Amino acid sequence: MTHIAGEILIDAPIDEVFDMVADERNEPRYNPRIVRAEKLSEGPVGAGARFVAEPKGMGARGEITLTILEYDRPRRLHTGVRSSYLQVDGTVTFEDDEGGTRLRWDWDMGLVGPMRVLSPVLSFIGPAWERRNWVGLKKHLESGRQ
Numbered sequence: 001m002t003h004i005a006g007e008i009l010i011d012a013p014i015d016e017v018f019d020m021v022a023d024e025r026n027e028p029r030y031n032p033r034i035v036r037a038e039k040l041s042e043g044p045v046g047a048g049a050r051f052v053a054e055p056k057g058m059g060a061r062g063e064i065t066l067t068i069l070e071y072d073r074p075r076r077l078h079t080g081v082r083s084s085y086l087q088v089d090g091t092v093t094f095e096d097d098e099g100g101t102r103l104r105w106d107w108d109m110g111l112v113g114p115m116r117v118l119s120p121v122l123s124f125i126g127p128a129w130e131r132r133n134w135v136g137l138k139k140h141l142e143s144g145r146q
Contacts, residue, residue, distance in 0.1 A: 002122040007104040008134045009097055012141040017101040018074035018094050020141065024051035024066050030140035031133050032056065040065070047071040085115040103137075105130060 010017050020026050023045045027034045037053040039045070051066045063083065070078035074094055081088035090107035109126055111119045 001108045001110040002119065002126055003106075003108055004122075004126045004130050005104070005106045006127065006131055006134070007102060008131075008138055009100055009102050010138045010141055011100040014074045014094050014096050014101045017103060017137075017141060018077070019045075020137065021092055021094075021103070022068070022071065022073070022077055024053060027053060030136040032136070033129075033133075045071075085111055085113055087112055103134060105134065 025037045025039055027037050033056050034053050035056050037051055040050040040052055047068055047070060049068045053064050053066065055062050065082050067080045068077060069080055070076060077092045079090060088107055088109045090105065093104045095102045109122055
């Protein structure tokens with residue numbers, strides 16, 4: 001498993017940032033590598049909610065499922081991500097910071113199946129990919145505030 005962690009300050013209220021991240025259906029709005037995301041489970045977004053997402057260029061065979069394991073609005077999300085090639089267990093935390101939100105991510109990621117041989121690559125490309133996701137979120141949420 002590869003450990004990836006980081007943080008970013010977003011100029012938006014904590015509730016708004018949390019709700020955007022908690023509902024996986026929002027990810028295509030700020031992450032150009034996700035082309036589609038749908039909610040699979042019934043009921044509101046919360047612990048136990050399940051989603052499916054399709055990474056760009058991967059089609060249905062590349063679909064990933066995301067399950068919210070812990071939902072403590074607006075402070076903490078613990079999620080599990082599974083696909084035929086990837087497993088992720090991670091936490092995103094949210095903290096009020098000077099009128100904005102400090103978002104921190106902390107992931108344990110691993111490639112599985114035939115992709116497992118490429119696992120060492122995650123430690124090199126994973127941090128930049130993950131940071132790009134959250135910078136996209138920051139730009140999306142702050143775009144109407146300038």
